[in-house]
Amino acid sequence: MHRQIAGRLTGPVTKWIVLVVVLVAAAGLGMFAGKLLDVQDNEMSSWLPDSAESTRALEKIDAFQDPNDMGTTVVYHNADGLSEDQLAAIERHAGEIEKIDGVSHVLTPQRAAAAGIPGSYVSADGEVAKLDFTINRGDEVWLEMPDVAREIRELTETDGVEVYLAGAGGTTADQSAAFEGFEGRLLLITLLAVILILLVSYRSPVLWVLPIFTAVVGLGISMGLLYFLAKYAGLTINGQTQFIMMVLVIGAGTDYALLLVARYREELRRHEDRHEAMAFALHRAAPAILASAATVVVGLLCLMFAELNSTAGLGPANAVAIAVTFVVMVTLLPALLVICGRWVFWPFVPRFGSEEPTSSGFWARVGNAIDRRPRAVWVVTAGILAVLALGFFRLDTSGVPSDEIYTSEVDSVIGQELLTDHGLEDSSTPVQVITDAASADAVARAMTGIDGLGTPLEPIVVGDTAMVMAPLEGDSLAAESKDAVAEVRDRVHQVSDGALVTGWTALTMDIMEASERDNKVIIPIVLVAVLLILVALLRALLAPLLLIGTVILSFGTALGISGLVFDFIYGYDHVDPGFPLFAFVFLVALGIDYNIFLMTRVREETVTHGTRRGSLIALSSTGGVITSAGLVLAATFAMLATMPMTFALQIGTTIALGVLLDTMIVRSVLVTALNLDLGSKIWWPSRLDRGGAGSTEPPNEPEHEMVPALR
Structure with a gap:
């Protein structure tokens, strides 16, 4: 039966039918491949399971703030000390930043002092100052933050002063910028590397085109199909899933092609009819390729048992991509090979009846x-x-601190280091505690005196629920901040069983768990x-x-x-x-x-x-x-x-x-x-x-x- 199927797929007439069917599918789904970025969900909160404490807290936080509100900090640094003119420029920047769509609650050193908000906005040594604001661009914040960041950097340019965008908004902007346009560059670099290896392996200036073309077709179909699954079936797709899928499809697809082409070349020496040779090659190679693809698919589908939504989504998304790649590789590639004929192996064309050159040599x-x-x-x-x-x-699997997230220096990391080194609190990523109104004051008292945590603000009460916030004194991803949040959870849970702790650091800790x-x-x-x-x-x-x-x-x-x-x-x-x-x-x-x-x-x-x-x-x-x-x-x-x-x-x-x-x-x-x-x-x-x-x-x-x- 296997040989009959293989023969029908690669027959003199059916090869053209296979070619047309696959290319039509590629054209239909491929046009949606570029839209996959539009349905990505890169919000950290979307990665968490529903049972996580941070997730449950976020479900109740809507009464106090828009869940899409993102705290952002502009950090100003002058190693010689900020002058009066430079501090005055910061105050002027506030008015310009307020005009940006979605910006609110802009706080500068003068505004914070006038409002009696605790915490310093200028370092004791006078070298660093900060400007805080909240930005809300809805669900599109991941896509829009790089543009917002560029606009803010232009507005805050000050002679003699280094300006950095930090906080949750700065981190999101840097993460989004890291992926911005990189899919195309990553795909190009990957294809060039694979082409070079195929040129050496095949020793043919032509043959490499067919596996590469087939792999790209498989990738296009996969991305188009995943767009619909993400948009209409609730499949979670993020930047991490997409860039892994690209290299996985190109790499695995080319592997399958290498195995099939090698077997086809053997059979061309045994069979005069290239259609018959391909039928035997496909019959011999397909079980191994199928087992290989099935192993990858099943392994990836096992990720669906993950609690972490980002991991659970990565599994089925890439499993679909590998399944599509397998189908394309055992249909389109054989059809292309028999359509092209033996000449595609030029200059080392496998002639009928010739001896297979043994790779005996080394192996x-x-x-x-x-x-x-x-x-x-x-x-x-x-x-x-x-x-x-x-x-x-x-290996230290305790988590990656902010200064190790990127391989190059970025604004959010440099700005955070300046805040920490100069004793300024990062008020853009506070610890947030959701509790009942009756226990709000007790929760606020329990949060005082914790190493690494600033003074709690007055509780905000809405109906029967209250929120208590306190700024972290250091990097939100540092071990000291995580210890502070862990202690906050221990203390407030003793005060109220229903108290829930969230915030940037708490989200990270729940992801780690x-x-x-x-x-x-x-x-x-x-x-x-x-x-x-x-x-x-x-x-x-x-x-x-x-x-x-x-x-x-x-x-x-x-x-x-x-x-x-x-x-x-x-x-x-x-x-x-x-x-x-x-x-x-x-x-x-x-x-x-x-x-x-x-x-x-x-x-x-x-x-x-x-x-x-x-x-x-x-x-x-x-x-x-x-x-x-x-x-x-x-x-x-x-x-x-x-x-x-x-x-x-x-x-x-x-x-x-x-x-x-x-x-x-x-x-x-x-x-x-x-x-x-x-x-x-x-x-x-x-x-x-x-x-x-x-x-x-x-x-x-x-x-x-x-x-x-x-x-």
């Missing part, structure tokens, strides 16, 4: 070297990987899901267990090396609490690909040659294409390091390292050594385990047999 020699002492090889290799994994303890829970719950679920897929694919139990073990070891080693790189090379030893989960899901789901590509070929060769000989043939036959696929995927994820966000740098580095480990060491050395050492035992308890060479299974179909669909 055959590696296999023969391992075959001499396989047990010693896998024991030593596993030992070295385990030692390298110890670097994991260099949800991330830690997700790490403990989802990782085991992913492992079980991937194991079941491998058992179904290989029809054995021991081999899947060994493969899962090698991937876990590879993951640990990737984290270990990353811990050393982050600390000693990058200088960013803090990582997001959700970092281990993201790294795990992508490395296990993607890293197992190469083991799937290898082991499906081992199983195929075992039927005829036995496990040990089949392992050497499989390594020699797949070595080149799997290495190329690994380099492509590593290169695509490494492109994330070009983003100005530390999280992107870290996740890109770790996945690239893990993929290279899986490709070069785990798949080629460790798994092959285990195969050679255990022999037919790896297929336990399937029939391949009986009789050594697997003589009880029917042999492969003769290569010269005509595909039924083409007869």
Whole structure:
């Protein structure tokens, strides 16, 4: 049946039908791909589960303020001290800023003093002053804040003074600016890296165009489909989801293309009719590609069990993208290849009846070297990987402070550092406590005398509910601020069981707590899901267990090396609490690909040659294409390091390292050594385990047999 389907997809007539259908779908959905940015939800509050304390508090805060209100601070700095003229300029700026759409509650040093608002607006040394205001641009604030920030910077330019935009508004502006226009640049850089690798792999100036074109079509269809799912089905899409999807689709899609093209090239030497050759190639390669895609899809869907909405949304969004990519790669790419004909491989055209140039070279020699002492090889290799994994303890998963969020200096971070260093409170990100009106005064008293927290303001009462606010004295993401918020929660909960604490820092803490829970719950679920897929694919139990073990070891080693790189090379030893989960899901789901590509070929060769000989043939036959696929995927994820966000740098580095480990060491050395050492035992308890060479299974179909669909 598989060969009949493959034959029908690549027949002389049906290839044109497939081409038209896919391109029409691409044209229809592709026009909505550019609108995906319009349905993104990058608000921090939207990432939280409904059960989080901050979420429950935000549901009640509407009575006191618009939930879209965003506190923003303009920080002025003059190392020689701010002059009277410069302080007067700050007062004038207030009037100009008030004219900006959505701005309210502008406070300057003079206005704050006149209103009797506690807290200083000019530092004791006279070098730093601040101007606070609230901005509300509704749901479009993420998109509009970079423009607002540019307008404010122009209005507040002052001779001899450095001006920075900080607070929640400044942070949002910097985050949005980091993603602004970067999708296109990231896609271009990724494509250039993949094209370079494909040129080297294929040694053809033409062939690389087809995989790249197909991958881009898959990406366009995926983005268009996700636009509708986000707009009408409530799927959460944010900037993080979109930039990961881009590199994932291009990387995984190109991997699938490499495997299919390699098998097609083999079959062109065995079959004169290119349609027949493609039918056999698709029949042989599709199960491995399907298993690979299914592993990634299932691994990503496991993220739906996450409490964190951003993580739960990232899973199904990218799972849809991978499923679409698989379908496009096994339909459009085969159609394009048979339409173009053999010449697309120029100058190394695979002629009918010619010998397949063996990649024996390197990978055959590696296999023969391992075959001499396989047990010693896998024991030593596993030992070295385990030692390298110890670097994991260099990772600090307590959260990323403000000064490590970006890989370059940005206004919000510099402004926050100036406020902290010069003893000024950041009133734009206060701690907010929602409680009943009767306990408001008691809650305010409980919030006094806490290290890192300023004096609480008078409670605001609306009906039976009250809100008490207090400014943080330091960076809202610093450990001291988190400790202060934790103490606020302990104290106010003792005063009132119904008191709820929220604010920028509290939101961050609840995200951290949800991330830690997700790490403990989802990782085991992913492992079980991937194991079941491998058992179904290989029809054995021991081999899947060994493969899962090698991937876990590879993951640990990737984290270990990353811990050393982050600390000693990058200088960013803090990582997001959700970092281990993201790294795990992508490395296990993607890293197992190469083991799937290898082991499906081992199983195929075992039927005829036995496990040990089949392992050497499989390594020699797949070595080149799997290495190329690994380099492509590593290169695509490494492109994330070009983003100005530390999280992107870290996740890109770790996945690239893990993929290279899986490709070069785990798949080629460790798994092959285990195969050679255990022999037919790896297929336990399937029939391949009986009789050594697997003589009880029917042999492969003769290569010269005509595909039924083409007869």
